[in-house]
Amino acid sequence: MMRIGLCGLGYWGKNLFRTLSSNPNIELAAVADANPQTRERLAASHPTLKLFPDAMDLIADPDIDAVVIATPVSFHYPQAKAALDRGKHVLVEKPMCTTSAEADDLIARAKLHGLTLMTDHTFLFHPAVRKLGELVRSGALGQISYFDSQRINLGLFQPDVNVLWDLAPHDLSIIDYLFGEEPVHVEASGYCHVNPGSPDIAYLTFHYPNSMVAHLNLSWMSPVKVRRIAVGGSDKMVVWDDLDRDEPLKIYDSGITAQPRQDREMILPSYRIGDVTSPRLAGNEPLVDVIEHFRKVILGEAAPISDGHRGRRVLRTLERAQAALDLSLGQVQAAMPADHYTIAAE
Amino acid sequence: MMRIGLCGLGYWGKNLFRTLSSNPNIELAAVADANPQTRERLAASHPTLKLFPDAMDLIADPDIDAVVIATPVSFHYPQAKAALDRGKHVLVEKPMCTTSAEADDLIARAKLHGLTLMTDHTFLFHPAVRKLGELVRSGALGQISYFDSQRINLGLFQPDVNVLWDLAPHDLSIIDYLFGEEPVHVEASGYCHVNPGSPDIAYLTFHYPNSMVAHLNLSWMSPVKVRRIAVGGSDKMVVWDDLDRDEPLKIYDSGITAQPRQDREMILPSYRIGDVTSPRLAGNEPLVDVIEHFRKVILGEAAPISDGHRGRRVLRTLERAQAALDLSLGQVQAAMPADHYTIAAE
Amino acid sequence: MMRIGLCGLGYWGKNLFRTLSSNPNIELAAVADANPQTRERLAASHPTLKLFPDAMDLIADPDIDAVVIATPVSFHYPQAKAALDRGKHVLVEKPMCTTSAEADDLIARAKLHGLTLMTDHTFLFHPAVRKLGELVRSGALGQISYFDSQRINLGLFQPDVNVLWDLAPHDLSIIDYLFGEEPVHVEASGYCHVNPGSPDIAYLTFHYPNSMVAHLNLSWMSPVKVRRIAVGGSDKMVVWDDLDRDEPLKIYDSGITAQPRQDREMILPSYRIGDVTSPRLAGNEPLVDVIEHFRKVILGEAAPISDGHRGRRVLRTLERAQAALDLSLGQVQAAMPADHYTIAAE
Amino acid sequence: MMRIGLCGLGYWGKNLFRTLSSNPNIELAAVADANPQTRERLAASHPTLKLFPDAMDLIADPDIDAVVIATPVSFHYPQAKAALDRGKHVLVEKPMCTTSAEADDLIARAKLHGLTLMTDHTFLFHPAVRKLGELVRSGALGQISYFDSQRINLGLFQPDVNVLWDLAPHDLSIIDYLFGEEPVHVEASGYCHVNPGSPDIAYLTFHYPNSMVAHLNLSWMSPVKVRRIAVGGSDKMVVWDDLDRDEPLKIYDSGITAQPRQDREMILPSYRIGDVTSPRLAGNEPLVDVIEHFRKVILGEAAPISDGHRGRRVLRTLERAQAALDLSLGQVQAAMPADHYTIAAE
Known part of the structure; x- marks a missing residue:
């Protein structure tokens, strides 16, 4: 089963958490969030979940196959870059990053490593x-x-x-x-x-x-x-x-x-x-399809609908x-x- | 009773005709329209109404106190100018004319002759x-x-x-x-x-x-x-x-x-x-108030809501x-x- | 041209007047209304129209081929009956009359004289x-x-x-x-x-x-x-x-x-x-079609959509x-x- | 803390479960549902919750202070009766039971034992x-x-x-x-x-x-x-x-x-x-207020808005x-x- 890590449990991150948890072909293995109370609540209700204060540590975890990045926009680029460089597939929230130059760089790294890079344009x-x-x-x-x-x-x-x-x-x-x-x-x-x-x-x-x-x-x-x-x-x-x-x-x-x-x-x-x-x-619900689509694209079972190029054009x-x-x-x-x-x- | 002439019986002119006819303090005395069939129908149903093929002849008629101009836009300026120069009050459809220079000229003439110049911004x-x-x-x-x-x-x-x-x-x-x-x-x-x-x-x-x-x-x-x-x-x-x-x-x-x-x-x-x-x-109905307001402004009983200056600013x-x-x-x-x-x- | 008389110029009668007047195949020849002011206004604007204070006199007029009855409900039966007995086609407002027994009688008279009897269910x-x-x-x-x-x-x-x-x-x-x-x-x-x-x-x-x-x-x-x-x-x-x-x-x-x-x-x-x-x-506009339909039914060019039987069933x-x-x-x-x-x- | 048992995890029971769980002054201590799969899922996600196949066993549990009954209508009366007879407060879904005679009986028992009996008219x-x-x-x-x-x-x-x-x-x-x-x-x-x-x-x-x-x-x-x-x-x-x-x-x-x-x-x-x-x-959300209100009525801190008498009148x-x-x-x-x-x- 594919093991996914989620970075960021804000407004949209909570929806991603629920959606990732309910997909039977995915294991939501780890969550990173800077807020200690958020992590405490999660530890109580989900004792088997790995929890990180820093997304970079989650990204470094060798158990994780792919990451979903739902942190504030300015973090998208460094986190996505780190994840790609460590061989992890990436689904990043919109907007993909803060400049199209950053987007170019992410696209190049994904291509270099043969990894999936998707932007979550849920609509x-x-x-x-x-x-x-x-x-x-x-x-x-x-x-x-x-x-x-x-x-x-x-x-x-x-x-x-x-x-x-x-x-x-x-x-x-x-x-x-x-x-x-x-x-x-x-x-x-x-x-x-x-x-x-x-x-x-x-x-x-x-x-x-x-x-x-x-x-x-x-x-x-x-x-x-x-x-x-x-x-x-x-x-x-x-x-x-x-x-x-x-x-x-x-x-x-x-x-x-x-x-x-x-x-x-x-x-x-x-x-x-x-x-x-x-x-x-x-x-x-569209987000359910986004997550299942991300999984299938990683497995080569589907062509990406919202890849890095689309994210870059929007940017x-x-x-x-x-x-x-x-x-x-x-x-x-x-x-x-x-x-x-x-x-x-x- | 104030005697008013109407120039133009197109889409909006028909509404003006109905409204002018139903105001008990106004006599709709003359209508100008280039279409012979329109004039024939009017002659049958309103035998006492003066009819002109050319608006300039209506404007020249000494029996008319004021004119309402509902002809195509390019005619607004020459007809309003002629009417003002012959001492007639003018209510002109929107837009007032085709350039603000024309509007300036009409405002000056109305001021010179002490006449009412209004633009019909019905809204x-x-x-x-x-x-x-x-x-x-x-x-x-x-x-x-x-x-x-x-x-x-x-x-x-x-x-x-x-x-x-x-x-x-x-x-x-x-x-x-x-x-x-x-x-x-x-x-x-x-x-x-x-x-x-x-x-x-x-x-x-x-x-x-x-x-x-x-x-x-x-x-x-x-x-x-x-x-x-x-x-x-x-x-x-x-x-x-x-x-x-x-x-x-x-x-x-x-x-x-x-x-x-x-x-x-x-x-x-x-x-x-x-x-x-x-x-x-x-x-x-707003147009009913427009016409009654025009009458009152001419008689000095009301300050104009939609005068030439407003028409010029819009232009x-x-x-x-x-x-x-x-x-x-x-x-x-x-x-x-x-x-x-x-x-x-x- | 078919000559039609209109009985009653109340709220709905005014609509009938406008509609009858605009049908080119019909001559609205006479109007009956008890209100003297209504008749005076009509006399001024439509000098050739015959005017009657009493609908029964209009119905008795031999120049009229058909009558449209738009008087208060209690008058429908006696007026429709009189019209049918004098050989005139009848279009009566809804409800057709006050009892289904009256409706039966009207249907029988229309059949006896070979006349058209219609109820104006405009909808x-x-x-x-x-x-x-x-x-x-x-x-x-x-x-x-x-x-x-x-x-x-x-x-x-x-x-x-x-x-x-x-x-x-x-x-x-x-x-x-x-x-x-x-x-x-x-x-x-x-x-x-x-x-x-x-x-x-x-x-x-x-x-x-x-x-x-x-x-x-x-x-x-x-x-x-x-x-x-x-x-x-x-x-x-x-x-x-x-x-x-x-x-x-x-x-x-x-x-x-x-x-x-x-x-x-x-x-x-x-x-x-x-x-x-x-x-x-x-x-x-539905009423335009009602009037034209009435004309065609009288001429045998159309089967009645809203005949006396329908009016009676509604009653x-x-x-x-x-x-x-x-x-x-x-x-x-x-x-x-x-x-x-x-x-x-x- | 007040310990509440929930009977029935159908469509509305799920909402009650979520609402009871989120009220910080209430402990949702037990759930009864006849469906083994429902109980298995609950056992996995909520290991400390007591689970019963038969609502009557939950009702008999001496650890429970009050029960919420969300089973099919025909079960409302026997379950509410049993709960009242064992000294437990009762919130029962609408309709309260199947006959007003049953409602009379429940009201009498609640009065006899000095217990709260409420009907969940959420609206x-x-x-x-x-x-x-x-x-x-x-x-x-x-x-x-x-x-x-x-x-x-x-x-x-x-x-x-x-x-x-x-x-x-x-x-x-x-x-x-x-x-x-x-x-x-x-x-x-x-x-x-x-x-x-x-x-x-x-x-x-x-x-x-x-x-x-x-x-x-x-x-x-x-x-x-x-x-x-x-x-x-x-x-x-x-x-x-x-x-x-x-x-x-x-x-x-x-x-x-x-x-x-x-x-x-x-x-x-x-x-x-x-x-x-x-x-x-x-x-x-109304149901949140229903549950908190039920708690307060039991503690004598509020007068019941939807008591047995109201439920009986509706019945x-x-x-x-x-x-x-x-x-x-x-x-x-x-x-x-x-x-x-x-x-x-x-």
Whole structure:
């Protein structure tokens, strides 16, 4: 049985713990977490589990075949590097690391040692995203013209990421999964209401070579939580509302029809409105599939869905978006009057 | 009784006709429309109405006290100018004209002749916008941090406007009404899926001196119609969904609370979630109020809510947004491969 | 051209006036209304229209080929009878008259004189009801097991009808249209909160010979308006929400599957959940189709969809429901303490 | 620390297990379950827990202070009786037992031995029901005129209960909690589509002495899950939609206003439509509160919210509803043609 070690028992780490424990083909053999109370509780309830205060010690343990890294982002690179160098397969949380250069290095090491390197973009295992993938790849939607995402809520402000790095990886991994292309042009704007230099609202536009435009509206400042992605094609359009319990995915047999007009320069298209279908989405909890998929990829039984290259492409686009955002923030700062408002600490 | 002439009986002109006819203090004395069938039908049903094929002849008619201009945008300026020069009050459809220079000229003429010049930004008479105005001005929302609008549908492509000029005037007039400021910085991106050079999708970001950021997501390519504006303040947040029959306006007693943290550089705010209130919105059909307001402003009984200055500010921001959009479209064009896709006429 | 007279210009009469006027194959030749102001306004705007204070005089006018009766319910029978006896076709508002005996008499007279007698159950011309009819008759839903309607709102209390006679005719005509059967057993309960003896809430259960059960929840006391009908079949189930602007009709490919169990007496069925489809519903305003249908039936070009027999069956079921309701109210009255509450006039 | 034994580890028993385990003031000392595999799994993960195949042996264990009974309904009475007779406090799942006579006996035994006897009507600890209770008792709603519940879904058919006994206890316990009265008159109808004699759809009407009418629409045959309760008062009305994630409880400042009319016999009330408020509902998971409440009641630190008397009243109303349902089913059976349809095993 494959012996796996888990680094980090924070919010997402707890889900990984539960999921790794319930997979009958995996032995969750060790856990590393810096918090002594977390380790004490685990020692009581799981007396046979190896516990480490330092993830590097877990990684060094020769009993472990593979590691799952769910520590803060800045630790991803050194821990993944150490694990690969010690011959262990790696599943690392998103974002994969902090720079695409780090990602390049990890990919090279995994290749050198013949090891599996995966990024945990859990959404790619979500039944709605799989269905979207089928619809895009089968051509059912026709030529794709836009991807529009609204991902807003009252956000949990975090010390080490801004709203871009917190929320955009979800959309960027889904775009990469659906279309497999990197944008040719990136635009961004945003605002830092709380911490100067750290946007809590960001608007992003990505232009793709196939003429698709993608737009992300990301916010930590919305009283209403929205998780809504629309994908428009020349034949059909799809809206995925992740918070709709009953009909999360709707396929609209609607579109724009362009007719030739010889008598005028412009095309005045008409639109067509047809049925709406909400397919039944069945499937496991996505994280259960992520873990089983990781196991199968290690054993050579499956091709990786979310490998290091995908993680690196997402990172590279995040870096470009951050640069565009920095440019915009600087221009706005220059244009603003000196005393403009932020939500200051009282 | 005030005698009013109506220029243009298209889609919106028909609504103006009905509204002007039903105001008991106004006599709708004349109508101009280029379509002979339209005039014939009117002659049959309204034998006492004066009919003109050419709006300029209606404007020249000495029996008319005031004109309402609902012709295509390019006619607004010459018709309004002629009317003002002949001593007639003017209510002109939005957008007021095609350039802010034209608007300046109309404002100057109205001032010179002591006449009323109003732009028909009907939404400013909508009960929800009035309520929003009360909430903003009373300080109930606290310091405003964002205005976020989604205005998307399967669009009626029009020969003389793009999606920006079709949809943005609504949001820009509402922003001007609520906050009375012009943006210090304007950003835009978009895409032309159907007609090169004429965007059918546009994303706009406006930065205001009071540190508010406004974002508009405009599209003629969405199978689902959305008309949703969110306004976020430091104390409360409001969402107006114009298509929600039952509770179009919701006030969220929710927000971000920033606490001082002396031990660290960053502010890690927490959020607060409270009750949601949906106030009863009562009132006339907005256009009925527009017309009655126009009458009262002419008689000096009311101060104008939507005067030429407001119309000009909206125009000026549209011009800046168009320039930002042109810049973005050019950059994307340059970055794109040569053979990229548009919805070509078949 | 067929010359039609309209009796009654109340709430629904105004809609009939507009619809009759816009049908190019019909001449709306005369209108009767007891209100002198109504007649004066009409005389001004429609100088060629014949106007009568008394519907009986309109009915006696030899120039009229057919009459549409939209007067209060108690007038339906005498006016329809007079019209039929004078050789005029009749379209009468719902409910057709006040007793099924009256309906029998009208049906007999129409047959005797070879005239068209139709009841205006407008909902039968609604695109959603037509679609429901297709689904039921094609067998797409399988064996129908229930019809469940919620028809509640803050009601306009009316002097001459209770909530049963106000709201149930809609559902009963739809049931008659879909299934063409009368119930074998009728049950009812309700409550009179405002006027003793006149229920403002009614719950009705109808049992049909094909083993379908129909339930109606009718109320004038609900702050939220609901117009929702669910039809369940062994293969598919349908929900029609008449207030849902975007997807009023949803077809659920879901159901109950009963498997044989030889080892036990009971059947423990499992359920099956599949896709949801919302068909595009296109069509005219239903009343436009009602009027054109009436014209065609008179000319022998169409078979009547809502004839006197359907109107009579609806009436007969209403009578049985009223009797069941009376029985229940009496039993509750007897069981109640003497001083129980009603919303008394203050 | 209080030592509690749990009888039954089925669907709800698992929730009780988790909740009992996480209460720091309670020791979950023993579990009884007839399934050997369930006991084996528990033995592995919880080596210190006492396990019994037979609940009666757990009940006889002198180490146990109190028992929670979550076995099938027919076992509730003998197990609760045995526990009370051995001096143990009892929390029993709903419905409390199978007849009100059994409930009377349990209440008498609990009184005789001075023990706590509670029924687990979990909904009474739900934040929405508590808020409803505040609104009703404070008089904020005015005089209550109706309680209307829709509780429908594709049902898990169960061998020992029909839809009435499965779903009505929720509503009946809430009504008892809100109003504390038993109905003066009970009416019921329903249908048995799957198993003769065992309704899968039931419509119930209860008349209360304060002139409130309550109606329950219960179904195992609906493709859409609905959990919606409306409570109407003379001043305000409330709708609780348990499946609405964002605003489950809405308070409508709307109602019926009856004005005196001296000139006529009938009262023609008008209606009033005001704001809608959705209060923030905060609180624990209800079952956590149930367990802590049970502990406090045993210690004399709290008065029981859901005691044996409440459980008995719910049972008594269920019995009356079943009798009314039987009466109706018999009458329908008699009226039906011989060969009418049921969903037969294929």
